[in-house]
Amino acid sequence: MKIKEEITIPPYEGRSTLLQPGEELVIIDVDGKQVGDFVCFNKNDSNEFVSPVHMRASLSSIRLKVGDPLYSNKRRPLMTLAEDTVGKHDFFFPACDYYRYKVDYGLEDHPNCHDNLQKALAAYGLGEKPVPDPINLFMNNVLDETGDYKLSEPLSKPGDYVRLKALEEVVVACSTCSQDMEPVNGWKVTSLKMQKMASN
Amino acid sequence: MKIKEEITIPPYEGRSTLLQPGEELVIIDVDGKQVGDFVCFNKNDSNEFVSPVHMRASLSSIRLKVGDPLYSNKRRPLMTLAEDTVGKHDFFFPACDYYRYKVDYGLEDHPNCHDNLQKALAAYGLGEKPVPDPINLFMNNVLDETGDYKLSEPLSKPGDYVRLKALEEVVVACSTCSQDMEPVNGWKVTSLKMQKMASN
Numbered sequence: 001m002k003i004k005e006e007i008t009i010p011p012y013e014g015r016s017t018l019l020q021p022g023e024e025l026v027i028i029d030v031d032g033k034q035v036g037d038f039v040c041f042n043k044n045d046s047n048e049f050v051s052p053v054h055m056r057a058s059l060s061s062i063r064l065k066v067g068d069p070l071y072s073n074k075r076r077p078l079m080t081l082a083e084d085t086v087g088k089h090d091f092f093f094p095a096c097d098y099y100r101y102k103v104d105y106g107l108e109d110h111p112n113c114h115d116n117l118q119k120a121l122a123a124y125g126l127g128e129k130p131v132p133d134p135i136n137l138f139m140n141n142v143l144d145e146t147g148d149y150k151l152s153e154p155l156s157k158p159g160d161y162v163r164l165k166a167l168e169e170v171v172v173a174c175s176t177c178s179q180d181m182e183p184v185n186g187w188k189v190t191s192l193k194m195q196k197m198a199s200n
Numbered sequence: 201m202k203i204k205e206e207i208t209i210p211p212y213e214g215r216s217t218l219l220q221p222g223e224e225l226v227i228i229d230v231d232g233k234q235v236g237d238f239v240c241f242n243k244n245d246s247n248e249f250v251s252p253v254h255m256r257a258s259l260s261s262i263r264l265k266v267g268d269p270l271y272s273n274k275r276r277p278l279m280t281l282a283e284d285t286v287g288k289h290d291f292f293f294p295a296c297d298y299y300r301y302k303v304d305y306g307l308e309d310h311p312n313c314h315d316n317l318q319k320a321l322a323a324y325g326l327g328e329k330p331v332p333d334p335i336n337l338f339m340n341n342v343l344d345e346t347g348d349y350k351l352s353e354p355l356s357k358p359g360d361y362v363r364l365k366a367l368e369e370v371v372v373a374c375s376t377c378s379q380d381m382e383p384v385n386g387w388k389v390t391s392l393k394m395q396k397m398a399s400n
Contacts, residue, residue: 053253053294053333062262062292063347075299092262092292094253099275130330133253143347147263 005196009036011189014116014175016123018043019166022199024082027174029138030193032158033186035177037095037113037134040070040078041126043169048072049132050079052091064089064135070164073132078170083163086156090139095131096179105181116175124171136177137162139184153183163197205396209236211389214316214375216323218243219366222399224282227374229338230393232358233386235377237295237313237334240270240278241326243369248272249332250279252291264289270335270364278370283363286356290339295331296379305381316375324371336377337362339384353383363397 001024009015014037019025027036042048051073056062058071066084069077094100097114101107117131138154164172180189201224209215214237219225227236242248251273256262258271266284269277294300297314301307317331338354364372380389 051294053292056292057294057300060350061346061348062343073299075303092253092256094251094257099273100257103275143262145345146261147343148261150260 001197003195004198007194009174009176009192009194011176011191012111012116012178014113014120014173015194016120016171016173017194017196018124019170019172019196020199021166021168023166024197024199025164025166025172026161026195026197027137027164028159028161028193028195029154029156030158031190032156032160033154034156034190034192035139035154035185036137036192037117037175037177038137039117039121039132039134039173041121041171042072042078043171046126046129048074048076048078050135052133052135055091062092064091070135078168079164079166081162082165085160086138086154086162088138088140088155090136090141093136093139093141095134095175096177111178113175113177116178117173120173120175121171126171139177151182151184153186201397203395204398207394207396209374209376209392209394211376211391212311212316212378214313214320214373215394216320216371216373217394217396218324219370219372219396220399221366221368223366224397224399225364225366225372226361226395226397227337227364228359228361228393228395229354229356230358231390232356232360233354234356234390234392235339235354235385236337236392237317237375237377238337239317239321239332239334239373241321241371242272242278243371246326246329248274248276248278250335252333252335255291262292264291264335278368279364279366281362282365285360286338286362288338288340288355290336290341293336293339293341295334295375296377311378313375313377316378317373320373320375321371326371339377351382351384353386
């Protein structure tokens with residue numbers, strides 16, 4: 001497949017792009033162990049967006065698998081997970097936000113995925129919308145048998161990726177998760193790369 | 201403790217009430233096996249509400265335990281789970297809504313928790329706010345070791361209850377989960393009862 005556009009997401013930032021139905025997006029963990037907080041809106045209905053809580057219902061799972069549709073808050077698939085070289089992601093954890101760093105670390109001005117995503121979405125007129133809960137690509141929350149879990153380092157190695165296929169015209173945004181005080185990103189924040197592929 | 205107010209939530213409906221800091225709310229599963237979709241707003245800041253996705257982060261768990269604070273989207277505890285005679289609840293599943301019955305069952309007019317909660321919240325001027333994701337009291341999603349799960353009948357017997365303590369002035373709403381085509385409520389929808397207790 002032909003790469004139509006390549007977008008680097010620098011550490012502590014977010015980026016967005018538009019996909020037509022049939023187009024694919026490859027999100028690459030350049031250096032490994034970097035979580036990407038990912039959101040997706042229906043371009044033609046800004047009240048419809050990929051919604052992890054509805055995905056957990058429609059998939060009867062808290063595990064994301066190749067072939068899974070990414071369901072919206074209107075219970076419709078907007079994209080599918082077409083390929084995945086890692087196999088471990090999260091879709092029950094929130095984006096880090098102002099309150100996370102303020103309440104848990106006493107920091108007033110730490111970069112955070114919520115704000116990164118909001119800025120990236122503003123490029124498509126979605127900056128005033130509430131930021132949906134993200135799919136946390138490459139995030140590795142390890143559950144124990146009681147339902148408690150530990151934030152652990154991602155299993156992704158340099159160059160690992162996921163490939164997502166658009167089923168509708170969608171605006172997608174991704175943030176390099178800005179958490180540098182937990183093992184979530186291997187204790188440091190690095191770049192991700194998005195490649196937009198032509199449809200077949 | 202003295203009961204200040206007793207509210208029956210009929211099948212397929214929602215009810216709301218106001219609690220002062222220190223007051224407690226007992227939610228009773230009258231006939232057993234009935235899920236209650238529960239939401240809570242800060243009365244003095246309608247942009248703050250109990251948020252399951254943030255609770256899962258702050259609690260490092262997808263299991264609700266006695267003593268757990270119910271955290272808000274601003275990562276602050278608005279209530280705590282003070283007592284629980286069942287021990288199995290859900291806080292990763294969405295409220296059933298119009299789209300659930302339309303998409304999955306082809307039904308246009310099935311009662312649903314989203315709308316029940318919205319109507320109940322309107323009594324406190326919160327009817328225009330997006331309905332937050334609920335805590336699904338008594339809901340029994342049984343996870344397997346891979347992260348898939350099955351909707352199962354609640355473990356709650358007639359008279360089982362949870363007791364929640366308000367830490368702030370809060371508006372709470374609860375809906376008798378209106379799902380009658382799955383084992384979620386033991387295949388039928390029955391009443392719940394809310395008792396508002398005086399503070400100590």
